[in-house]
Amino acid sequence: MFCTQSVTPDAGTDIKYTVFSYILSTSANTTPILAATGATGAINVGKTCYFPLIGYVYAFESTWEPRTLYKFRVAATLSNLYAYVYTNTITAASTLITRRNRINGSQSVSITASTTGGFEDTVNSDNIASGNNVNLRLVTGATGTSIALSVFQVKSNSAGRQVAAASSYIISLVKGRTTYITIEGNCQSINDDETLVQVTARTAFIAKNMYVNLYTNGITNTTTFTLRKDGANGGLLVSVPSGATGQFEDLDPAHATNFVAASLINWRVVTPYIGTSICISCIGFELAQSAPP
Known part of the structure; x- marks a missing residue:
């Protein structure tokens, strides 16, 4: 078993973290x-x-x-x-x-x-x-x-590997907002500043087969979910129609996005200025990676 421990010195006020990330190396690269x-x-x-x-x-x-x-x-x-x-x-x-x-x-x-x-x-x-x-x-x-x-x-x-930010707890995104979310873990980890939720890729991989699960949707226009690469939109994109809930996917092979070591990665959600709010249960993708030599 392992976990992350943070030890703060007895000086100053406080510290805030937004992301922890690790590389998990396995013998066959198939058992995440x-x-x-x-x-x-x-x-x-x-x-x-x-x-x-x-x-x-x-x-x-x-x-x-x-x-x-x-x-x-x-x-x-x-x-x-x-x-x-x-x-x-x-x-x-x-x-x-x-x-x-x-x-x-x-x-x-x-x-x-x-x-x-x-x-x-x-x-x-x-x-x-x-x-x-x-x-x-x-x-x-x-x-x-x-x-x-x-x-x-x-x-x-x-x-x-399945990579996802998900929550069984209700989190609502209000109308007329561009929001950025950490790539994995808690989809409540949202911020208006993209740099605070970006994770640095430590090795090359391909992101494909995007998935979104919505609990509620009071937005009365199209909401867009995008996988981001280095502060710009990647190929994966899910557009959710007005008021729609449930499961949505982008399975188009042409939308698969190649990442390299040091690429910055995160999610972006854009809600239009019409309606009330939208509640995310899960947002994820499949990570494809070559087996080690």
């Missing part, structure tokens, strides 16, 4: 870790709730499954489903399950009553086909009080 992190807050007994496979799970559990879906556009084998529980006063077992096309998958983690720490399924796996919608379901035990988790994680063996 997909993770949704944050602190769920207290989830009560007897609840069935859903979470995105990637992104952010802060202080909220969604009981409406469609808003937590991510659509894979590359075949993958998911394994080693893992959850970290940081508080647990539920006195019966709780269960975390993978979901594929809104049906239970093969992986499950049984969280022991009144127990905290890490729990993992090291036996089962899920075969995901292109076009499958994937997410997680948590069913809490029937007695006790509540449970809270901070990490959901799974290994994905595939030819392409």
